[in-house]
Amino acid sequence: MIDRLVRFQSIKQRLLISFAVLVALFCVAGIAGRSAIVRMSGVIAETLESVQIDAQLSARLSGAVTAELAAAQRYLEMRDSLSQREFHARAGEAHGAQREMNLLRGQSPREVALISSIDARLSDIEVRYARAHRLSDLGRRVASMGEGERARAGVDSLMDDVRQLAAIKSRNVDAASLTLRRDAEQRSSWLLIIMGASAVLGLIVVFSTVTWIARPLRSLTQQARALSAGDFSGRVEGELPGEFRELADAMNSTSASLSRVVSVTTTTADDVAHSARDLANVSEQISASANQMAASMTEISTGAESQVRQLRAIDDALRAIRTNADDVVLSADELSALAGGIEESARAKRLEIARSLGILTTVRETVREAAHEVDALNATAEDINKLVASVGRIAEQTDLLALNAAIEAARAGDAGRGFGVVADEVRKLAEQAQGAADDVVRLTRVVTSRVGSTTRAMEAGVSQVEEIEGVSRNVDAALDSITDAAGRTRSAAGGAAEKAERNAHIVASAARSVESVAKTAEGYAAAAQQVSASTQEQSAACEQMSSASTQLLHGSVQLRELVGALRTEAA
Amino acid sequence: MPETREGRLLDVRIPVSNRPTRLAARAIVAALALSSAACTRANDGVLIAAAGNWDAGYGEMNKRGIDLAVEQINSEGGVFGRPLRVAMRNDRGDGARAVSIAAEFLANPEVVAVVGHVNSGTMVAAARVYDEGLPAVSTTASTPDLTGISRWVFRVISSDSVNGLDLARFAGAQGFQRAAVLYENNAYGRGLAKSFERNFQGTVVASDPVPSDKAGDFEPFVSWLATRAPDVVFVAGTEASGLSILREARRQNLSSAFLGSDGWTGVVSDTALSEGVFVGAPFSPQDPREEVQRFTAAFRQRYGMDPDGNAALAYDATRLVARAVADGGASREGVRRWLASRTRDNAFSGVTGSIAFQSTGDVIGKGYVMTRVHRGGLVVAGARGS
Numbered sequence A: 001m002i003d004r005l006v007r008f009q010s011i012k013q014r015l016l017i018s019f020a021v022l023v024a025l026f027c028v029a030g031i032a033g034r035s036a037i038v039r040m041s042g043v044i045a046e047t048l049e050s051v052q053i054d055a056q057l058s059a060r061l062s063g064a065v066t067a068e069l070a071a072a073q074r075y076l077e078m079r080d081s082l083s084q085r086e087f088h089a090r091a092g093e094a095h096g097a098q099r100e101m102n103l104l105r106g107q108s109p110r111e112v113a114l115i116s117s118i119d120a121r122l123s124d125i126e127v128r129y130a131r132a133h134r135l136s137d138l139g140r141r142v143a144s145m146g147e148g149e150r151a152r153a154g155v156d157s158l159m160d161d162v163r164q165l166a167a168i169k170s171r172n173v174d175a176a177s178l179t180l181r182r183d184a185e186q187r188s189s190w191l192l193i194i195m196g197a198s199a200v201l202g203l204i205v206v207f208s209t210v211t212w213i214a215r216p217l218r219s220l221t222q223q224a225r226a227l228s229a230g231d232f233s234g235r236v237e238g239e240l241p242g243e244f245r246e247l248a249d250a251m252n253s254t255s256a257s258l259s260r261v262v263s264v265t266t267t268t269a270d271d272v273a274h275s276a277r278d279l280a281n282v283s284e285q286i287s288a289s290a291n292q293m294a295a296s297m298t299e300i301s302t303g304a305e306s307q308v309r310q311l312r313a314i315d316d317a318l319r320a321i322r323t324n325a326d327d328v329v330l331s332a333d334e335l336s337a338l339a340g341g342i343e344e345s346a347r348a349k350r351l352e353i354a355r356s357l358g359i360l361t362t363v364r365e366t367v368r369e370a371a372h373e374v375d376a377l378n379a380t381a382e383d384i385n386k387l388v389a390s391v392g393r394i395a396e397q398t399d400l401l402a403l404n405a406a407i408e409a410a411r412a413g414d415a416g417r418g419f420g421v422v423a424d425e426v427r428k429l430a431e432q433a434q435g436a437a438d439d440v441v442r443l444t445r446v447v448t449s450r451v452g453s454t455t456r457a458m459e460a461g462v463s464q465v466e467e468i469e470g471v472s473r474n475v476d477a478a479l480d481s482i483t484d485a486a487g488r489t490r491s492a493a494g495g496a497a498e499k500a501e502r503n504a505h506i507v508a509s510a511a512r513s514v515e516s517v518a519k520t521a522e523g524y525a526a527a528a529q530q531v532s533a534s535t536q537e538q539s540a541a542c543e544q545m546s547s548a549s550t551q552l553l554h555g556s557v558q559l560r561e562l563v564g565a566l567r568t569e570a571a
Numbered sequence B: 001m002p003e004t005r006e007g008r009l010l011d012v013r014i015p016v017s018n019r020p021t022r023l024a025a026r027a028i029v030a031a032l033a034l035s036s037a038a039c040t041r042a043n044d045g046v047l048i049a050a051a052g053n054w055d056a057g058y059g060e061m062n063k064r065g066i067d068l069a070v071e072q073i074n075s076e077g078g079v080f081g082r083p084l085r086v087a088m089r090n091d092r093g094d095g096a097r098a099v100s101i102a103a104e105f106l107a108n109p110e111v112v113a114v115v116g117h118v119n120s121g122t123m124v125a126a127a128r129v130y131d132e133g134l135p136a137v138s139t140t141a142s143t144p145d146l147t148g149i150s151r152w153v154f155r156v157i158s159s160d161s162v163n164g165l166d167l168a169r170f171a172g173a174q175g176f177q178r179a180a181v182l183y184e185n186n187a188y189g190r191g192l193a194k195s196f197e198r199n200f201q202g203t204v205v206a207s208d209p210v211p212s213d214k215a216g217d218f219e220p221f222v223s224w225l226a227t228r229a230p231d232v233v234f235v236a237g238t239e240a241s242g243l244s245i246l247r248e249a250r251r252q253n254l255s256s257a258f259l260g261s262d263g264w265t266g267v268v269s270d271t272a273l274s275e276g277v278f279v280g281a282p283f284s285p286q287d288p289r290e291e292v293q294r295f296t297a298a299f300r301q302r303y304g305m306d307p308d309g310n311a312a313l314a315y316d317a318t319r320l321v322a323r324a325v326a327d328g329g330a331s332r333e334g335v336r337r338w339l340a341s342r343t344r345d346n347a348f349s350g351v352t353g354s355i356a357f358q359s360t361g362d363v364i365g366k367g368y369v370m371t372r373v374h375r376g377g378l379v380v381a382g383a384r385g386s
Helices: A011-078 A080-105 A109-137 A141-228 A242-412 A419-563 B018-043 B055-073 B095-109 B120-130 B160-173 B186-200 B219-228 B239-251 B262-269 B291-303 B311-330 B332-340
Strands: B046-052 B082-088 B111-115 B136-138 B153-155 B180-186 B203-210 B234-236 B259-260 B278-281 B349-351 B352-353 B369-374 B376-381
Touching: A011 A080, A011 A109, A011 A141, A080 A109, A080 B186, A080 B262, A080 B352, A109 B219, A242 A419, A242 B111, A242 B153, A419 B095, B046 B055, B046 B095, B046 B120, B046 B311, B055 B082, B055 B291, B055 B311, B082 B095, B082 B311, B095 B239, B111 B311, B111 B332, B120 B136, B120 B153, B120 B186, B136 B311, B136 B332, B160 B186, B160 B234, B160 B259, B160 B278, B180 B186, B180 B219, B180 B349, B186 B203, B186 B234, B203 B219, B203 B369, B234 B239, B239 B259, B239 B262, B259 B262, B262 B376, B278 B376, B291 B311, B311 B332
Parallel strands: B046 B082, B046 B111, B111 B136, B136 B153, B180 B203, B180 B234, B234 B259, B259 B278
Antiparallel strands: B278 B369, B349 B352, B369 B376
């Protein structure tokens, strides 16, 4: 029954779960019972409290009304202030109780109507008594008595209402207690039902667990008996608890593996016999092919030796190439050094030329300055000429004056003889001055012509210096391009050396590879000789194997006869 | 507002008070609340509810105040740009009817708040239902029994216990030494008289219960007062008894001054009798404050009459609820939280004064405007109390 609802893995799990469910059920029953009792007591307390409040209010109301009316009546008769105060105080109390009742929850319309009616009647009676009191205070006794009578007339119906309300309240108490009793009975019967259900469920759990264990145990016993009788064909099938499932699986696999062993052994024996025959044939074939292989190996060995010789020749050639490459490297280094020397000396020359260019510039400047000086000298010579010309003119005038004076002196006769001498002397002086002036003019002409030739010589010098400068600059440019070319040559020589070195390395490694190939080829030759030897040994072993397979064939036939006696699943 | 002016509390049995029904009601309310957002969006406008005794004169004034407020709110663009709609129900001052109306509001997830009820008795009865989770702002229920009745219930009128204090202080300030008290023998009258007597600094020379209808015989009470010659007669009641008392006093040439509470605002209907009477009212159309004058003018234009305290309180309650929905969110809890968080510092400014709440749901320090009847009108005679 439970098995259909839940699939259990093991007996332990089933027992644990079943008992957990049982315990949970009892716990639920216990908690439900407890909470039922707690709620019950809460409800009882609540009900009792509300009933109590109801009853208290009801008692307060009827007590206050009674006392109030008594006080009102007393005042009417005795007119004492004590009664008046009591009347007011009790009225307040009665209305207070009535208001509290009004605010209570859960009252029936009848109760509300009664409370309302009590309030109305009481209010009316109070007003009448108050009026009667005032009439009495005013000394109008008759009117006061009449009003008092009218007030009292209403008291009966008021008290009737109060009594009715009290009756309703007491009925409410009865109803409440009845409800509580019913509630308690209901709760207790629910509790009983839960307990009963738990007990029934417990029984079901125990019974089904027992049958669940007993059934698979029986089939396992049967299986064990069959195994001991040598029957491997039986199997334990169907749903089993986990622990039994393991046992059944073990027994099933024992049966299965035993029957598998039997059938495998049978077929193996057959196979072995067959293979033994094949083996004998094969070993003979192998023996033949081994002999062929030995022959081939000898050929391989011879080939490998000739290969070694050729490789040695290649190695020698490679060595020669390497030597040449080293020479190339050396020449390239020399070339590089040479180019470096050229570059160095060209650079030195360029420095010297730069220095001489500086000197040439200084010379040119000096010559130019000298030319300027000569120009200035020319100007001075002209100034001298001008001065000499004016001296010449003065000399002519003086000469003319001296002539005139001589004429005058001559005209004067003796008186003028002295003066004629002076005039003559003046004329001589003028002539000398004229002669000196002519000398100066001559000299300056010579100076001027020399200055002119010096100027021309200098101009020629300047143009020559400029030519020298041009030539020097051309030399400098040529040296520059030489330096450049030398640099390029050097780097080219360096590159050539590097490449030659790399080639030398490659050649060296090629030589190494050739060496190792040669060694390997030698190894092959040796190995081929060994293979050839071992093939001959193999041939001998094959003959031994052939005789062993004949013995194996005998054994397998005996094994098959033995296994045939056992019963298997397949049989 | 008196508890028993018209209807009387006949049935306060509250259906939701028995446990399974209440649980079921809660479940239904919760389920409906989940879908309420979609519902309110689907419908046009924000829905609030209003309930009161529309049959009585004061109820009619309440309704006018609510209608005017809603018209103004909608002409100003509504709430969240959606029109404010009001579901109006008449409880006829009957407690049982009030309870069933409250249950209907509670079950309608669209209703986010209630304006009302009007009477003390109906409000006390319905408060039990609103306690399940619907904010309600009573307009004129002044009974002290409402104080702290539920965290979901608020009121914009001050409690009678506060009003009695205001009236007693005012009487003292007017220089009255000897006071006589006449009270209608009902919850309203008794409560107010008790509060007045407790707080009056002078001597109370008489305190008598009087009939609460105009047909009663008031002669012996007034005659007795004539022999005691008090400075002031405080009447805790309505104009029903009030006019009869005044008539008897005039007949006997009683020289005492008369002082009435908000229940007496109706005595102005008899211009001659009521001349010179002091009335403490929650509102006066003569109040010079600008918002009061604006409201009074709008009311006059709409209804051709002056608003009274009932109309003003209902107007304030409606605008307060609309603001609570706009600022607190269109959810019941949002409205409740917004209302409960009104303090003196962030009070709502209404025509009946600034409105803030105590933790009990009572309005804080609002008090009365003390007025004196002059030629049939209530003329402001004293500053707002408290």
